[in-house]
Amino acid sequence: MTQTTFAQALNRALRDELTADEDVLVFGEDVGQLGGVFRITDGLTRDFGEDRCFDTPLAEAGIAGFAVGLALQGFRPVIEMQFDAFAYPAFEQIASHIAKYRNRTRGKVNLPIVIRIPYGGGIGGVEHHCDSSEGYYAHTPGLQVVTPATPGDAYSMLREAIRNPDPVVFMEPKALYWSKEDLDLPVEREPFGQAAVRREGSDVTLVTYGPQVATALKAAEVAAAEEDWDVEVVDLRTIVPFDDETVAASVRKTGRAVVLSEAQGFAGVAGEVAARISERCFHSLAAPVLRVSGLDIPYPPPMLEHSYLPGVDRILDTIARLQWDDEPDTHHLPASDREQVSA
Amino acid sequence: MTDVQQLLPCSEPVRFLEPTGTLVAGGPGEEASARGYAMPEPEALVEVWRNMVLGRRFDAQATALTKQGRLAVYPSSRGQDACQVAPVLTMTGPDWLFPTYRDSMALFVRGLNPAESMAQLRGNWHSGYDPKATQTGPQTTPLATQALHAAGAAYGMVRRGTGGVALCYIGDGATSEGDFHEGMNFAAVFNAPTVFVVQNNKYAISVPLAKQTKAPSLAYKGVGYGVRSEQVDGNDPIAMLAVSRAAFEHARSGGGPFLIEAHTYRMEAHTNADDATRYRSSDEVDEWVGRDPIVRLQTWLLAEGHIEDATVEEVRAEGEEIAARIRSIMNEDAVLDPMELFEHVYAEPTPQLREQAAMVAAEEALR
Ligand SMILES: Cc1ncc(C[n+]2csc(CCOP(=O)(O)OP(=O)(O)O)c2C)c(N)n1
Numbered sequence: 001m002t003q004t005t006f007a008q009a010l011n012r013a014l015r016d017e018l019t020a021d022e023d024v025l026v027f028g029e030d031v032g033q034l035g036g037v038f039r040i041t042d043g044l045t046r047d048f049g050e051d052r053c054f055d056t057p058l059a060e061a062g063i064a065g066f067a068v069g070l071a072l073q074g075f076r077p078v079i080e081m082q083f084d085a086f087a088y089p090a091f092e093q094i095a096s097h098i099a100k101y102r103n104r105t106r107g108k109v110n111l112p113i114v115i116r117i118p119y120g121g122g123i124g125g126v127e128h129h130c131d132s133s134e135g136y137y138a139h140t141p142g143l144q145v146v147t148p149a150t151p152g153d154a155y156s157m158l159r160e161a162i163r164n165p166d167p168v169v170f171m172e173p174k175a176l177y178w179s180k181e182d183l184d185l186p187v188e189r190e191p192f193g194q195a196a197v198r199r200e201g202s203d204v205t206l207v208t209y210g211p212q213v214a215t216a217l218k219a220a221e222v223a224a225a226e227e228d229w230d231v232e233v234v235d236l237r238t239i240v241p242f243d244d245e246t247v248a249a250s251v252r253k254t255g256r257a258v259v260l261s262e263a264q265g266f267a268g269v270a271g272e273v274a275a276r277i278s279e280r281c282f283h284s285l286a287a288p289v290l291r292v293s294g295l296d297i298p299y300p301p302p303m304l305e306h307s308y309l310p311g312v313d314r315i316l317d318t319i320a321r322l323q324w325d326d327e328p329d330t331h332h333l334p335a336s337d338r339e340q341v342s343a
Numbered sequence: 344m345t346d347v348q349q350l351l352p353c354s355e356p357v358r359f360l361e362p363t364g365t366l367v368a369g370g371p372g373e374e375a376s377a378r379g380y381a382m383p384e385p386e387a388l389v390e391v392w393r394n395m396v397l398g399r400r401f402d403a404q405a406t407a408l409t410k411q412g413r414l415a416v417y418p419s420s421r422g423q424d425a426c427q428v429a430p431v432l433t434m435t436g437p438d439w440l441f442p443t444y445r446d447s448m449a450l451f452v453r454g455l456n457p458a459e460s461m462a463q464l465r466g467n468w469h470s471g472y473d474p475k476a477t478q479t480g481p482q483t484t485p486l487a488t489q490a491l492h493a494a495g496a497a498y499g500m501v502r503r504g505t506g507g508v509a510l511c512y513i514g515d516g517a518t519s520e521g522d523f524h525e526g527m528n529f530a531a532v533f534n535a536p537t538v539f540v541v542q543n544n545k546y547a548i549s550v551p552l553a554k555q556t557k558a559p560s561l562a563y564k565g566v567g568y569g570v571r572s573e574q575v576d577g578n579d580p581i582a583m584l585a586v587s588r589a590a591f592e593h594a595r596s597g598g599g600p601f602l603i604e605a606h607t608y609r610m611e612a613h614t615n616a617d618d619a620t621r622y623r624s625s626d627e628v629d630e631w632v633g634r635d636p637i638v639r640l641q642t643w644l645l646a647e648g649h650i651e652d653a654t655v656e657e658v659r660a661e662g663e664e665i666a667a668r669i670r671s672i673m674n675e676d677a678v679l680d681p682m683e684l685f686e687h688v689y690a691e692p693t694p695q696l697r698e699q700a701a702m703v704a705a706e707e708a709l710r
Binding site for chain 1: 439468469470471473474475476480481483485488490491492493494495496497498499500502503509521522525526528529532683686687688689690693694695
């Protein structure tokens with residue numbers, strides 16, 4: 001077994017797809033000679049030539065719209081948005097064309113485009129470099145929105161994304177780029193829509209994805225050691241399509257659920273997951289489904305990001321509110337009412 | 344000539360034919376001749392005229408169908424007939440077309456099946472034809488977005504070695520959108536064979552060109568990107584064909600993109616739902632009706648003996664047949680299946696879509 005980083009796994013996936021299919025084209029800002037600001041495309045231009053991996057003018061709508069035209073000619077574009085917040089200029093092309101082309105043409109034309117977006121914080125990045133933008137894409141029918149949390153998934157899911165007949169927004173948690181795993185590549189790819197149980201547990205299900213999977217596992221270890229809670233951790237892997245089955249099966253087993261996201265909580269993916277759990281598992285639930293998320297503020301400056309990011313303590317505090325002693329959760333009530341309810 | 348001069352448009356719109364229907368004395372001028380714009384042969388001009396007559400009949404029929412509630416909406420291109428016809432007739436086998444909502448006449452001239460190309464106007468589906476089979480992008484509504492699709496497709500054709508050119512229509516207002524600029528820049532940087540035709544019909548819904556730009560001609564917008572550019576009298580079908588030919592030749596022979604600004608006028612309101620009297624005078628409209636491209640070319644063709652009164656009557660009758668066919672297609676009630684709503688979102692419907700499909704199926708069963 002070799003130690004493989006998340007970034008190396010992504011690079012290898014691109015290499016293997018460029019080798020397997022000559023219609024695959026990789027392009028974006030600084031992805032050529034430089035190999036991308038995160039080096040995910042390192043060496044691709046050198047090894048596959050400028051026809052296969054190339055720099056474009058600095059224009060995100062341009063990159064996305066150009067990909068549409070190339071896909072119409074039968075290519076499989078894999079485009080890189082340099083950072084999460086810099087994908088916003090491309091939103092019109094993504095939401096109005098890439099997401100809708102199959103539907104608009106009544107199934108006659110599909111666009112197999114992969115939009116790679118490094119996202120999320122925790123790396124000391126300045127403004128516009130740390131957004132969790134998955135919610136915008138997940139809310140747009142026609143897009144698949146996926147986010148790996150391990151080097152193995154980074155490899156297999158990127159290959160699956162490129163093989164997929166539909167557009168995929170491939171969200172790469174940049175805090176994980178340097179994380180490592182013992183991994184021999186290649187590994188098999190699987191169809192999208194399958195969540196993974198990363199840790200088995202019997203007391204409570206922690207549902208999360210992307211950058212927060214590692215935090216969830218850490219919280220589960222602390223919970224076992226200090227609180228005697230046996231936490232099951234579910235990694236969604238693909239937000240769209242969503243794996244209701246795995247999530248619901250876990251919650252029906254444990255009877256309690258917390259949904260964890262780095263993104264702001266309001267009107268976000270975590271709220272959608274919580275609603276889906278409530279709709280499906282109401283009679284199995286011993287407590288309301290709770291969320292732990294980033295704060296509903298613009299992503300903060302680096303010196304303050306520790307207050308924004310959900311950490312182990314915030315997760316454990318939330319688990320503690322899951323009515324373990326048949327006590328109702330009074331967390332959201334004014335102090336005076338809280339006493340009355342517990343009295 | 345320096346490099347920049349080779350990109351620059353003529354100082355006045357290229358014109359071969361006066362609004363009165365006589366040739367411009369002395370030809371289109373030194374500037375135009377230096378750029379290689381040549382008088383097309385009469386047979387080609389007869390074809391342009393014929394397609395304009397038929398295209399206008401199509402356009403009039405579509406407008407009439409909105410009044411009968413048979414079409415949900417129709418943006419007419421009446422008055423822009425030369426712009427709709429000449430570039431499309433310049434296309435050859437491998438070429439692709441990227442039209443907007445305004446360009447239904449161009450789709451008709453391209454030979455698309457009206458039952459399919461009018462599906463969007465009818466409200467049956469967002470687009471009714473197969474873009475790959477017809478080598479025609481769906482009519483785009485988000486302004487200027489198609490400029491990038493055209494650039495990408497044109498570059499794709501270079502990579503595939505098809506020898507094709509992408510023809511992209513765009514409105515004057517849409518030249519203020521970023522995607523227009525990104526499209527031209529990408530096409531230029533990748534030397535992609537793209538012909539951009541800006542139909543400057545003077546208004547973006549109600550907003551006049553003076554509020555869009557300070558540029559002396561929209562054709563100057565190409566120059567900054569290294570794109571060869573030209574401005575043309577868009578109501579002169581001869582000039583439109585001559586410059587379109589030069590543009591396609593330039594793109595096809597590896598010269599990169601070409602931008603044409605066609606000075607024209609939208610004779611109808613923005614769509615059937617718009618009231619143009621709120622923002623423009625009837626005097627202005629009348630003036631432009633006096634520059635009608637069809638009348639202009641027909642006068643010349645008749646005077647030169649390239650067509651006869653009998654030809655005019657023949658083509659008019661052909662137009663009536665087409666109109667009747669469109670009426671009968673549009674008068675058939677559409678058969679639509681709500682379950683199809685779930686079929687084209689993804690290759691495979693997600694489990695969530697299957698659930699919603701089951702709900703709608705149950706609702707339908709109770710109807
Ligand atoms: C991105 C975007 N913004 C606004 C609109 C609404 N809209 C539709 S047509 C139009 C005017 C466009 O004018 P122009 O580009 O000159 O083309 P024309 O309609 O005259 O052919 C506007 C504002 C739109 N379709 N897309």
